Amino acid sequence: MESLRFAVIGAGKIGSAVALALDGRVGKVIATRRNLSKISHLKDKNILVTNDNELACRESDVVIFTLKPPQVIPEMRKLREHLANKLVISLAAAISLDMLKEAAPESYLVRAMSNVAILAKAAYTVYCPHPDVPDWVPQVASEVFGLFGWSRMVEEAYLDALTALSGSGPAYLYTVMEAMVYGGLMVGLPRELSTEAVAYSMIGASKMVLESGMHLAELRDMVVTPGGVTIEGIFQLEENRLRTALMKAIVESTEKAISIAERARREANRAER
Ligand SMILES: NC(=O)c1ccc[n+]([C@@H]2O[C@H](COP(=O)([O-])OP(=O)(O)OC[C@H]3O[C@@H](n4cnc5c(N)ncnc54)[C@H](OP(=O)(O)O)[C@@H]3O)[C@@H](O)[C@H]2O)c1
Structure with a gap:
């Protein structure tokens, strides 16, 4: 090298x-x-x-x-x-x-x-x-x-699916992170502290996924105490269909990658003739 x-x-x-x-x-x-x-x-x-x-x-x-x-x-x-x-x-x-x-x-x-x-x-x-x-x-x-x-x-x-998941992925995660930072601002946190809290939580959560070998649902359950703080937030996320929105984002952007490939192939064939 x-x-x-x-x-x-x-x-x-x-x-x-x-x-x-x-x-x-x-x-x-x-x-x-x-x-x-x-x-x-x-x-x-x-x-x-x-x-x-x-x-x-x-x-x-x-x-x-x-x-x-x-x-x-x-x-x-x-x-x-x-x-x-x-x-x-x-x-x-x-x-x-x-x-x-x-x-x-x-x-x-x-x-x-x-x-x-x-x-x-x-x-x-x-x-x-x-x-x-x-x-x-x-x-x-x-x-x-x-x-x-x-x-x-x-x-x-x-x-094509990985283009949607990890190529575009940072853009989706920034959107989720920005929304969480805004949530912090709404309850009065300074912007810098709110951003840092979200970013380090994202790193920590990712390391747990990669290093613990545990299922995502198990990891989430470690945070959710009955009658506690986290379950209130999870209820809001479910009611507002965060998971559905993210699943649709991956499906739609995969479809887009496939259609870009088809268009590029047509254009390349036309240019060759
Ligand atoms: N952005 C992402 O997060 C991301 C992630 C994964 C993969 N990708 C892939 O990476 C590729 C680039 O994406 P990008 O976001 O970096 O786009 P971009 O910023 O527009 O970069 C493409 C560059 O190509 C240059 N260019 C155009 N025609 C050229 C030519 N004939 N010779 C030399 N340079 C030329 C353009 O500059 P001039 O106009 O000055 O020539 C432009 O800066 C895409 O295929 C995309 O699918 C992007």
Whole structure:
């Protein structure tokens, strides 16, 4: 890893976070986007910035695509010869390994989904290598994603649902957290204290889930005393259908990922003809 050179194509929100997570841990990082003024802060690190995707790919051993989903296939097609025999990772929602393979058939391809917590090196990244890659590819991919936080190799069939669950997940959790912070404000807590209380409770609750091996309902029951404070709150959450709302959010955003993939496939086929 220390000697590998990385290109990050499309250094927006996720791409900039990826470049920063790699910086100092790998041989070299080049980040690209068209509007370079938006990534001038990356130059303060050891990251090279350019709007020349071809140059970035030529100068790299591993290329990570963080473009918006509809841009990935057309851009990969243009760069195909510079991606040959390289590890190419796509972090784009919805774009399947089949589509990636059509665009860059000579590359070692990995489709992955991460989240915004790359910035805190606490992302959860799920990934699926193309079936024809050599054995070193999942190994190197896992080391790369280890720099972002936690990771797990999964079947591709799960990736659209995981895009909804852990890719979009932070946005849902921020919404829940903001609502809890507002609740704290309503009963007179200072904003900072309310935010800190919610954020640390979220970390603690997550660690209990990951480390105790207990079922979520069991963990919740540990907090709920008969006739106590917590059951009053749980009753309100049930009456206002918090669980139904969150379940619907995951189902609808999974459907959206599937429809984005279908549209991207249609557009890619049209552009090829
Ligand atoms: N945001 C998230 O939390 C999240 C989570 C998981 C996965 N993702 C995935 O990550 C990808 C990027 O999402 P994002 O939220 O980071 O979007 P974003 O901020 O819009 O980043 C995409 C970047 O691509 C650049 N770009 C566009 N055309 C380009 C080209 N031809 N060459 C080089 N750069 C180009 C754009 O900058 P210029 O216009 O300056 O070129 C833009 O900054 C998406 O596929 C998304 O599915 C995002």
